[in-house]
Amino acid sequence: MSEEPAHAGVGRFAPSTTGGPHPGTLLAALLCWLDARSSGARFVVRLEDLDPGRCKPTYAKAIGDALSWLGLDWDERSLQSEASAAHEQALDRLAEAGALYPCACSRSRLRELGVRTPDGGFRYDGHCRERELPSRDQGGWRASTQPLRVRLPAGTVVLRDLGGAEIEQDPLAVFGDPVVRRRDGAVAYHLASVVDDAQAGVTRVVRGRDLAAGTATQVRLQQQLGFETPTYRHHLLLLERRDRKLAKFHGAVALDELVSRYDAAALCGLLACAAGLVEEPRPMTPRALLGDFDWSRVSQQDRLVEWDGRELTLASPETPPET
Numbered sequence: 001m002s003e004e005p006a007h008a009g010v011g012r013f014a015p016s017t018t019g020g021p022h023p024g025t026l027l028a029a030l031l032c033w034l035d036a037r038s039s040g041a042r043f044v045v046r047l048e049d050l051d052p053g054r055c056k057p058t059y060a061k062a063i064g065d066a067l068s069w070l071g072l073d074w075d076e077r078s079l080q081s082e083a084s085a086a087h088e089q090a091l092d093r094l095a096e097a098g099a100l101y102p103c104a105c106s107r108s109r110l111r112e113l114g115v116r117t118p119d120g121g122f123r124y125d126g127h128c129r130e131r132e133l134p135s136r137d138q139g140g141w142r143a144s145t146q147p148l149r150v151r152l153p154a155g156t157v158v159l160r161d162l163g164g165a166e167i168e169q170d171p172l173a174v175f176g177d178p179v180v181r182r183r184d185g186a187v188a189y190h191l192a193s194v195v196d197d198a199q200a201g202v203t204r205v206v207r208g209r210d211l212a213a214g215t216a217t218q219v220r221l222q223q224q225l226g227f228e229t230p231t232y233r234h235h236l237l238l239l240e241r242r243d244r245k246l247a248k249f250h251g252a253v254a255l256d257e258l259v260s261r262y263d264a265a266a267l268c269g270l271l272a273c274a275a276g277l278v279e280e281p282r283p284m285t286p287r288a289l290l291g292d293f294d295w296s297r298v299s300q301q302d303r304l305v306e307w308d309g310r311e312l313t314l315a316s317p318e319t320p321p322e323t
Contacts (some may be wrong), residue, residue, distance in 0.1 A: 009039070009201075009202075010036075010042045010043075010201045010202045010203050010204065011036030011204040011206060012032065012033040012042060012043070012076075012197065012200060013045050013067075013202070014044070014080075014281055015028070015048065015063055016049075017047050017048060017056065017063060018051060018054040018059065019059055020062045020255060020293075021062055021063045021067075022249070023249060023267075023271065024238045025066070025069055026063065028206075028235070029070070029072055030272075030275075030289075031206055031235050031275065032177060032207075032287065033072045033286060034289060034293045035204060036204065038290055038293045038294075039204070043073075043074045043075070044075060044076045044077075044078070044200050044202065045077045046077075046078050046080055046196055047060045047064070047077070047078070047080065047311050048193075049079050049080050050081060050186045050187055050189075050192055052184060052186060056171060062255070070267065070268060071264055071268065071285045071286045071287065072286055083199060084187075086195050086196070086199050087191065087192055087195055090194075090195045091099075091141055091191075094150055096253065098151075099149075100138060100149070100180070100206060101129060101133060101148070101149055102128065102129075102131055102146040102147070102148055102149075103127075103128040103148070104128055104131075104146055105124070105128060109127075110123070110124060115124055117175050117213070119210075119213045119214060124149070124175065126176060129151060147182055149177040150180050150191075150221070150224070151177055152171055152172040152217070152220050153172070154172050154177070155172075156168060156169065156170045157171060157220060159215065159216065159219060159236055161215075162231055162233040167212065167216060174207055175214075178217055178221075180311055193218060196223045197227075198222070202230050203231065204230060204231055205227075206233045206235065207233075207234060207235070207246075209235060210238075212234040226292075228275070233295070236274075236302050237249070237302045239302050239303065239304050239305065239317055240304070240305055240307075241304070241306070249305050253307040253312070258312075261310065262312075263283070263309060265284055267284055268283075268285060269282045269283050269284045270312060270314070272284060272289055273275075274303045275292050275298060276301075277298065283315075301317075303319045304316060
């Protein structure tokens with residue numbers, strides 16, 4: 001029997017399927033793919049589809065089709081909803097450790113308390129922390145009709161991001177105990193992401209810097225569940241102007257519109273320029289970028305993107321808006 005070839009870990013791209021693909025999706029996918037392929041790691045695509053109100057199969061298909069169109073391949077593709085057994089096992093372990101509790105607090109209550117978190121949300125103050133789950137005879141956590149939170153231990157998580165930044169945060173103090181199962185029964189983002197990464201053997205997490213604030217919470221959950229912590233690298237974002245303010249580029253232009261203006265090689269070259277891998281946009285394939293790919297060549301500066309209905313243009317976020 002032949003042995004599978006050795007590989008240098010596992011990288012992943014895990015987009016949410018709450019909308020169709022856009023340039024920010026493709027830039028993140030390209031950087032994840034380059035990181036994995038240049039290091040000899042397996043590359044896993046996980047389509048995160050746990051939000052029953054916002055996720056649609058058509059979005060999941062569109063994202064997969066967009067990656068293929070751009071020229072990105074993968075070693076494994078999965079839907080997050082297929083991992084429900086692993087998610088439930090993790091909730092069982094947290095319940096057995098006495099870490100789960102039901103929470104009756106509304107979002108409006110947390111907004112009234114007014115303690116902001118780095119991701120723009122509101123800190124949970126632990127109001128329901130002493131509440132207990134239904135007994136095992138009553139069905140345990142499965143019988144709860146309220147959101148479930150996990151009791152995080154206090155203490156600072158220190159993690160060196162491979163981009164050079166040091167993440168140092170006490171997630172309990174900054175965010176409070178996170179929701180791990182929502183009121184509608186869906187497993188919440190942090191727990192699902194941690195469990196899915198562990199199940200897939202992910203060792204390299206590459207994602208946008210807007211997700212860096214929640215990294216310490218995920219590391220704490222990994223520790224509580226006995227999982228290994230992967231390496232983390234948080235990369236630049238594509239931004240757009242909204243009412244003269246900068247916001248994450250999302251939904252301003254659909255891929256269908258871009259495809260009518262750009263072929264895959266042209267868009268890949270534009271994304272490579274946005275990332276700082278080439279000085280000027282020119283048609284190229286992802287594989288053409290592999291030969292000399294190095295993270296030292298990737299800009300840490302966010303890029304401003306503007307779409308006028310005909311083409312995408314790149315600028316520095318410091319460029320003042322036209323008057």
